[in-house]
Amino acid sequence: MKKYVAVFRSRTDVLSFIENLRKHGVYAIAVQTPKEAKVGCGISAEFSPAGISVAKRLLETGAYPSFFGFFIIEKRGKTVTVTRF
Numbered sequence: 656m657k658k659y660v661a662v663f664r665s666r667t668d669v670l671s672f673i674e675n676l677r678k679h680g681v682y683a684i685a686v687q688t689p690k691e692a693k694v695g696c697g698i699s700a701e702f703s704p705a706g707i708s709v710a711k712r713l714l715e716t717g718a719y720p721s722f723f724g725f726f727i728i729e730k731r732g733k734t735v736t737v738t739r740f
Contacts, residue, residue, distance in 0.1 A: 658728045659707055661700040661714075662692045665721035672722075673700045675713050681706035691737040694723050 663669040669685065676683040683702040692699075702710060707725075714722055729736045 656730045657704055659702050659704055659710070660686065660689060660692075660726045660728055661702070661710060662688055662694065662723040662726060663699065663719065663721045664694065664696055664723055666696045666698060668719045668721045669696065669698055669700050672710075672713065672719055676700065676702055676706060676709060679709045679713070681709050689726055689728060689737045692723065692726060692739075696721075699726075 661669070661672060663672065673683045673685060681702050683700050683706065685698045686701040688697055688699045710725075713719070724739050727738045727740060
């Protein structure tokens with residue numbers, strides 16, 4: 656299973672980002688920031704891989720100054736891999 660996560664330094668930004676993803680038809684939820692990110696406000700936006708183009712367009716607006724980065728979380732059995740991209 657593959658999940659995409661956008662990490663922010665501000666809770667306000669992450670919640671606004673989730674709301675805007677949803678307005679654009681992308682399923683998004685608030686999740687705990689992966690400890691491997693080693694940054695953030697504690698919550699991040701998780702969304703499906705299909706939503707990455709919408710997510711990138713929203714970030715290009717400059718409305719989210721606390722954005723830190725995207726991460727892919729992959730689960731294979733008991734192994735979890737977190738990769739920044």
